[in-house]
Amino acid sequence: MKRLFFSTSQFLPGIGLALLRIGAALMMLTHGWAKIANFSNNLTTFRDPIGLGPAVSLQLAIFAEFFCAILLALGFLTRLSLVPMIITMAVAAFIAHADDPFATKEKSLLFLLIFIVLLFLGPGRYSVDAQIKKGRNY
Template sequence: MKKLFFSTTPFLQDLGLAILRISTSLMLVPHGWGKIENFSERLTTFRDPIGLGSALSLQLVIFAEFFCAILLALGFLSRLSLIPLIINMTVIVFVVHAGKPLSDKETALLYLVIFVFLMFSGPGKYSVDAQIKKNRPY
């Protein structure tokens, strides 16, 4: 019992990273897919928080929330795919919900913290990135 609760073995750390990475990215896929499904309706009405135009803003959000989330779930190009996700959540927290109470930006802030944590920690052993790195001869 002591080993289960107080262990810091690499197995448990990598398992925890995989669970965090996969569960977080799978929660974002419905957000991105919903935007893809309603793309034509949202194309002209999507918010433009940083002045890029509503169409480009929508495309960038779909790229982050759908395609980068899939890459993150697989653990493929993890740190690279986290960059758009971190930018997306930063804009949501500090621009879109800037004057709103914490309860309105809580979800985006939690995603942001998790994505920054994953950026620092890496995807862990149970990822495509780790398998690629393991199979390299150099």
């Protein structure tokens, strides 16, 4: 039990970071997939929070929530893929749901917090990025 709570090994933090990265990515992926599956319906009902038109806004949300989420789950181009996800969650929380009660924007704020933390911490040792870096001498 002491090993678990007082370990200085990089194994447990690496596993924790992988769980956070993969879990958040898979949950975000479900939001992106729902937008893809109902694309034609969403074209007529999707909000235009930043003035680019509903179609462009929907496509940007799908890019962030589905395609960038796949990259995040793999830990490939992690920090680069987090930028659109952070922007999307910030727009959702502070623009699209600005007038909504906190309970409505809470999910996007939680995703935003997770994505910002992952941006600072990076993908961790159990990621494609780490495997690529291992093969190079930096």
